[in-house]
Amino acid sequence: MTEHISLRPRRPGLKAELARKARPNINAWLNDLIERELAAQPNDWREILHGERPVASEEAFAQCLRPE
């Protein structure tokens, strides 16, 4: 079974740039790129909770809550 993914380039000229960079086989190049990205698991942000976490004043936090 063949699956297809469509891509809308975010800026003009990206398609041509990709064609140059990914020679000779754009499909293989993109597949490798996607596999690498998917394999690179992000580190767990929850570790931040176990590190240094200074206490912020109520005033400082309240300022973050105002609509900007």
Added chain:
Amino acid sequence: MPQTRIAFADANWLFALYYETRASAQVRRWAEQGPSTLVVSQAVLAECRCNFWRAGDRIVALESDLRARRFIDCGYTFEDLVAGSKELFQRFAPRCNIGTLDLLHIHAAKRFGCRWFLSFDSASGCRAVALALKLKVFPEVENQDRELAKRLRLTV
């Protein structure tokens, strides 16, 4: 196995992650519920780069954690976000106190495909708008914002 939650983190949520605040217990509660991928945008980071200095120098740690891939940057430019939020501005600005950046965050969350929106905003309608746009909001939305979300959904 439960699915990893993909959540967009508002700047005030990251503030309560890097600093101990009255809201930090909710951050811990979310963390205890299991793994999640946190998504941020350049607009969120800009807010953090300002707000974090009000309480210390933890912005340095946030920048380092971004490089270490503890968070995913959604990758949209500021111009992308503004252009994409045009309809949201028109639809929601006349109906509540939501801020410009808040609408950019909600737009980024929707566009990236996040299921969750993490924010402590209150009184602006930000969480109500997120809910009206079918994002799941944490901490849970209370009655006032739930009512507002219902009204916002009806007044398209």
